[in-house]
Amino acid sequence: MTAHTGITRTEQLIINSKRRRNRELQRHITILVLTFVLIIIMTVLFFGTKSMAAGNRTTCKCYASVQIEPGDTLYGLADRYYSSEFKSVDRMVKEIMSINNMNNDVVISGLYIIIPYYTECDFR
Numbered sequence: 001m002t003a004h005t006g007i008t009r010t011e012q013l014i015i016n017s018k019r020r021r022n023r024e025l026q027r028h029i030t031i032l033v034l035t036f037v038l039i040i041i042m043t044v045l046f047f048g049t050k051s052m053a054a055g056n057r058t059t060c061k062c063y064a065s066v067q068i069e070p071g072d073t074l075y076g077l078a079d080r081y082y083s084s085e086f087k088s089v090d091r092m093v094k095e096i097m098s099i100n101n102m103n104n105d106v107v108i109s110g111l112y113i114i115i116p117y118y119t120e121c122d123f124r
Helices: 009-055 073-081 089-099
Strands: 059-066 110-119
Touching: 073 089, 073 110, 089 110
Parallel strands: none
Antiparallel strands: 059 110
């Protein structure tokens, strides 16, 4: 027994052993938490950037001046330049007619009309 603390040497060894085990347990918990956080960060960086790149596709609306060739129809031209942003070929035909001040869908060979279309934009 030590004079100033009132505990035996065996009790002191037991207390020191418990402290050492607690420190080791805290170290293991800290390593486990840091590993878990690192896995989450790596997962977000790896999968998050891919999904953001796919989801952030930016399109720009452009216009082309197209000469009508023999056999062309307004629906055929709309189908050739169609993309999902128009929602349907019918909507695209209506927009082409509106842009070109057309009253019907008849096109005349040799004339030019404006056709809207969408393309990917690169703003870098």
